[in-house]
Structures are given as C-alpha cells and as structure tokens.
Amino acid sequence: MLGLWKLDGVTSELLSNxxxxxxxxxxxxVQGKKLKKDVDVEAWAGPLINNMVAVVLWKTGKxxxx
Numbered sequence: 012m013l014g015l016w017k018l019d020g021v022t023s024e025l026l027s028n029x030x031x032x033x034x035x036x037x038x039x040x041v042q043g044k045k046l047k048k049d050v051d052v053e054a055w056a057g058p059l060i061n062n063m064v065a066v067v068l069w070k071t072g073k074x075x076x077x
Contacts, residue, residue, distance in 0.1 A: 034065045043067070 018026070025031065043057025043065060051072025057065050 034059065037065075 037059045039058055039060045041058050043055045045053055045055050047054040051070060051074060053069040053071055055067040055069065059065055
C-alpha cells in the first residue's frame with residue numbers, strides 16, 4: 012500500500028495544488044471534454060462557474076515537444 016509520505020515531489024505537488032483542486036471541485040460540476048488528440052498531445056476543456064473555462068494540454072508521449 013502506498014502512503015502519502017512516500018510520494019515523489021511532483022506527485023505531492025499535483026495532489027496538494029489548491030488551484031488544481033478548485034478546478035476539479037468547481038460548483039458547476041460539468042466534466043471537461045477532449046477537444047483534440049494528436050500523436051503525443053491531447054487538448055481538453057470544460058466550463059467553470061462565472062463563464063470561465065479550464066483548459067488542459069496533456070503530453071501523452073515520451074518525446075520532448077518542440
């Protein structure tokens with residue numbers, strides 16, 4: 012079993028980042044959708060309250076981006 016004290020720094024920062032948690036727990040409660048998928052990158056977006064939008068660019072490949 013993995014304990015929180017054994018997480019690496021990147022994982023710990025991701026799980027404790029207040030801005031990321033706020034987007035995840037936005038009161039509108041609408042799930043984001045995948046807008047585009049290329050070979051190594053996905054683009055996701057979803058609505059938030061107050062006419063705001065969350066956008067995520069997710070690098071899925073192992074190669075560095077240009």
